[in-house]
Amino acid sequence: MNISVPAKDIKIELKNVHKRFGKKIVLHDLSLTIPKGKSLVVIGGSGSGKSVMLKSILGIIRPEKGSIKVDGKDVTKLSTSEREKTLRKFGMLFQNAALFDSLPVWENVAFGLIQGRNMKRKDAKEIALEKLGQVGLTTEIGDLYPAELSGGMQKRVGLARAIATDPEIIFFDEPTTGLDPIMADVINDLIVNSVQKLGATALSITHDMASARKIADYIAMIYKGEIIWAGTRDEVDNSGNEYVDQFIHGRADGPIKMDVLKP
Amino acid sequence: MNPLAIIGNVVITALGETGRLSLFTWRAVTHILRPPLYWRLIGQQMMRIGYFSLPVVALTAFFTGGVLALQIYYGSDQFNSESIVATIVALGITRELGPVLGGLMVAGRAAAAIAAELGTMRVTEQIDALSTLSTNPFKYLVVPRVIAAVITLPALVFIGDVIGIFGGFVVGTQTLDFNAGVYIKTTVDFLELDDITSGLIKSAIFGFIIAMMGCYQGFHSRGGAQGVGRATTNAVVSSSILILAANYVMTSLFFSS
């Protein structure tokens, strides 16, 4: 089961990717196609390998087997300098934000502009404050340090940092987790906007089905390190796949068993 | 468990670690030689590693010079000890004690601080985040620390040399009633430029060791707070031992002929 688009419209293509940590197999023969200029949402249970999949595409984690192509180039085979060049296309929101705690908020957001694009600090700060505004954070917050922010605020700073350089490809690892429903919707709009206005390719991970329905062009479901279903947003309700049905309706009973002790 | 298996495991672990450390050092060196360099960060690290270590190094040097003067005085026949004390204090401080004790003090401060900072950045994915922001973690984190340490350690040790000799002078003239003029004249007459430069070359190497071990342990820390704690301890212990070993090797090279 995969998303079928003409080869020229493919931005990222994972084929038969395997990754294990010690004895634990995390990605098992994972294949996924991400179409250019579209928003793909990956859903799946906790611990199913979603974050590991993102990090594998970014080269932070090296899979043992399989190919990962970005614009036709296999990133698992690139040299360090070529990999750096490819990484310039990406923006990434980490699940735990991963902000630089030694830098003030605005410099976190401006980091890719100053270090990566050699922009003047003053100009970069202006853009950073504008991006902070887009995620609902005021100018005063720009001078605070990450440790002084709430969890949801850190997440939004991470989001502003991910989009600050207007990257071609943006990864969002659980963008709305920890946000209130209203702010979550603001962030949803921002993601939709990034894809539609800037033409970016977005890959988001979420457990939040409301958010998924809003931001997705395509949805894929990962289960035990494998993509078990993929299709357009509208197809997800009639997927005919029991795993997908159980997940999107959030039912405890179904083919997916949670290893929990019943009281 | 089979004792041979234990020995085998230890050897394999040690070889693996040596290999990883060599590779890490090699990568650091190649990045130092390849522009661009982050001057702003180098300056910041020079302040942290060098400037803020100044009080510790100065106090250590002062008391070491003083205690050296006392022991040489008690150990010698106390007749004509004036010139002996002055000479040995000057040579001992500049050749060995200045660089080694300075290096060990900075290892305790800076290697620990570097390992803790980079270790925390590693476990909170900040190092991964750097690479997604078009910034090479080696260039941004390792290179400035190594350059700063290699530059500031000799400067620190030079200041320590002066203060150490001054410590011996204070004890000599105040406690042991030496003649100040004779003490200074003997020191100047016997001290040669080579004594000072050999100590400064040593301390540059010690600076390299300190920064490398701090960065290496920080980069390779795993887990959470406990992993960072372990990295910090390892950084201090390994850099201290390497400093003492490197010092022995360099002394036998410099002073053999």
Ligand SMILES: Nc1ncnc2c1ncn2[C@@H]1O[C@H](COP(=O)(O)OP(=O)(O)OP(=O)(O)O)[C@@H](O)[C@H]1O
């Ligand atoms: N660095 C690592 N070392 C060892 N195991 C790891 C590592 N990173 C992830 N894992 C394991 O891989 C599995 C998948 O982790 P991953 O973070 O991808 O889950 P996830 O799908 O993102 O879950 P969540 O929705 O809870 O974030 C987990 O069982 C985890 O224990």
Ligand SMILES: [Mg+2]
């Ligand atoms: Mg995750």
